[in-house]
Amino acid sequence: MKSVFFFLFITLSLSLSAQQNNLKWLDLMLANYDYPFPAKHLSLHVQQQDLKMAYMDVTPQNHNGKNVLLLHGKNFNGAYWESTAKALTERGYRVIMPDQIGFGKSSKPAYFHYTFQLLAENTIQLLDSLGISKTAVLGHSMGGMLATRFALMFPEITEKLILVSPIGLEDWKLKVPYKSVDWWYQRELSKTYDDIKSYQKSSYYDGKWKPEYDRWVNLLAGWTLNSGYERIAWNAALTYDMIFTQPVVYEFQDIEAPTLLIIGTRDRTALGKQLVSEEVRLTMGLYDELGKATHQKIPDSKLVELDGIGHLPHIESFERYIQPLLNFLDE
Structure with a gap:
């Protein structure tokens, strides 16, 4: 009986929090x-199941013959590329923005073995369906790890590589104790609107908040109101395990494409910080150092450091981010 009352209390609390923040229930x-x-959606048959991969494909009238593939981070989907896509299409680039399986408008499978290689293969299927044989590849955060894996697997397709505040510039397994998928799942299940906003405010924006940031909280928090939220939480847990166990840091020297690193020097993103001591935590996610180290590892690379900017340069400081990106693509 006590557990029933506790469940009702949590449900009521979540409902009141949602009402206070005008949170919208999301499918x-x-x-x-x-x-x-x-x-649009691409039909995929993967791991014995039929899935749908969502994507946006924008071709400008003044198409210059070049393409840019934009790969989203873990806590986002293709929608947050809006400003980037508009700037690129104005310049004549065709822009493709997929939602990876488990994210955004794509399928949320009940069972799925996530690997960066598989996500790269899915993305190639999308490009093939669109008749695209060459493209620049841009990845942010987790999308940076995927973009790296994509460039390593498909160097003949990757004309240029852009990594925007990518995670995976260090191997967290060396410092953070392993946690099972079930542990990550329970952690995801407990998340509320306040938890999500607090994390983004402190981790992405250095404790500062603007109204335009609300939409990225609402996109995650709106799912917590759905009775099927367990499916979202499960996929999130599986992708945490993928990130933790499949580092790309040891292969940067094998990247063949000309590469641009855009790094926010204030960024301190690192998986599993809450699982280590304060002493160890202070050694993790030091992007002002990691950017330089990664630049030295990638043979044909350029480094643009955005002083005082955090994990979301294209949201927090669009003008400082977009100009070096356009300059690099136009070369």
Whole structure:
């Protein structure tokens, strides 16, 4: 009986929090959420199941013959590329923005073995379906790890590589104790609107908040109101395990494509910080050092450091981020 009352208390608390923050219930595949450009779906048959991979594909009238593939981070989807896509299409680039399986408007499978190699293969299938044989590849955060794996697997397709505040510039397994998928799952299940906003405020924006940041909290928190949120939490847990156990840091020297690193020097993102001592924590996610070290590892690379900017340069300081990106693509 006590557990029933506790469940009711948690449910009521979540409901009141949602009302206070005008939080909108979201469909598991975001059917009731509008993306900045028309969203389409590619049918995939993967791991004995039929899945849908969502994507946006924007070709400008003044297409210059070049393409840019934008790969999102773990806590996001293709929608947060809106400003980047508009700037690129104005310059004549065709822009493709997929939602990886488990994210955004794509399928949320009940069972799935996540690997960066598989996500790269899915992305190649998308490009093949669109008739794209050459593209620049840009990845942010977790998308930076995927973009790196993509460039390593498909060097003949990757014309240029851009890594924007990518995670995976260090191997967290060397410092952080392993936690099972079930542990990450329980952690995801407990998340609330306040938890999500607090994390983004402290981790992304250095404790400062602007109203335009609300939409990225609401996209995650709106799912917590869905009775099927367990499916979202499970996929999130599986991708945590993928990130933790599949480092790319040991292969940067094998990247063949000309590469641009755009690093926010204030960024301190690192998986598993809460699991280590304060002493160890202070050695993790030091992007002002990691950017330089990664630049030295990638043979044909350029480094742009954005002083005082955190994990989301394209949201926090768009003008400082977009100009070096356009300059690099135009070369």
